[in-house]
Amino acid sequence: MHTAEHVLNQTMVQMFGIERSFSNHLERKKSKCDYEFNRALSPEEEKAISDSVNEQLQRHLPVEEHWLSKEEAEKRYNLGKLPDDAEDNIRIVTIGDYDACPCIGEHVSNTSEVGEFVLGSTSNEEGVLRLRFKLKRP
Template identity: 30%
Template sequence: MSTTRLFDQDAYLGEFEATVGRSVCEGGMYRVLLDQTAFFPEGGGQPSDEGTLDGIFVTDVQEIDGEIWHTVEAPLEPGKTVVGKLDFEKRFSNMQNHCGEHIVSGIVHRIYGFNNVGFHMGSDVITVDFDGVLTEEQLYDVEQEANEAVLRNVPVTISYPSKEELETMDYRSKKEIEGQVRIVTIEGCDSCACCGTHVAKTGEIRLIKILSAQKYKGGVRVTMLSGEKAYADYCLKHINTLGIARLLSVKPEEAGDAVVRLKQKNIEMKKEIKQLKKELYALQGAPERK
């Protein structure tokens, strides 16, 4: 049964009606096939949407052999018309994060020539693997340019070019794709083959933050966040920095240096204590304790 992919037509659609085509029970869980759906199935590094069908929780969505199956917590009768409601807060967060990743990957590819060879959007952070090594300074520049793209609020467009058009286009793709190719273009930033959901304009991303980077398989794995999650991460770290600054009686921007001084002082005090113990044992005529 072919399912109409409403999420491709409108990424902002949070509620829809559909007819149940088939329903199966496997391992105590129920899976249903609909004639149309706004639930995005897991793919391209992006997790599936969650939500409800007639109030029944949808816990997973997978595309298997071209069919989109929804895992639900109770059975639904074939032929029944149901109302689907997405957890749109999660959907929009995925849109922000996926679009933010495209911007960062596009900038890295354009400036340094490195390819995105792996992408995973987890519940807490997203990771992007590049086939070349990037320094902290380079990643800082990438982040700065990425946020400038957010501020420009440029359009994010979806297109389905013909085979002939694709041959003349410059776009990123991790693998050879058979059949119709879906291209996500971010004006002035990136053009990439992608099946995921994205915001309509970059301003909706709000913020892109690179959290860390580590060497990985000859390249680098970048951990990052975009949108509401990036802002929440900043707020949490800001609160922690304020707390440390208060404890050390310094300004928040001086907290890092103050911790370094405290650590160095601790090292020196340990050395001093060790020396004093050595002198004490010598005076007592006792062997030095290790």
């Protein structure tokens, strides 16, 4: 599940120049990610997001973990979501050449294991864009 979230987040960063999701809820049947974004998406943008996420998932990218000192991780990544009592070594999850970020969640070993990303609906209220999606497992 977290692998799909990472790919979606990086897609949103690349397409719209926004920050990664500030809130998310990931489950097998349905998931959501919330972004600070000041407008609704067009149907064309929704399709482009789905197409881009699925293109990356189908690239069979390796998903790996690496450990960095907190000091080194702060130089490269936004650690704003880390708890104050985070350990001195930070787990960084990389998804091929597409994404890298701190994460404590569970991941597949290859993006091909995620299945198909299906964008269910989007909404925008008070500057929060919510994307609801599910994954069709292979």
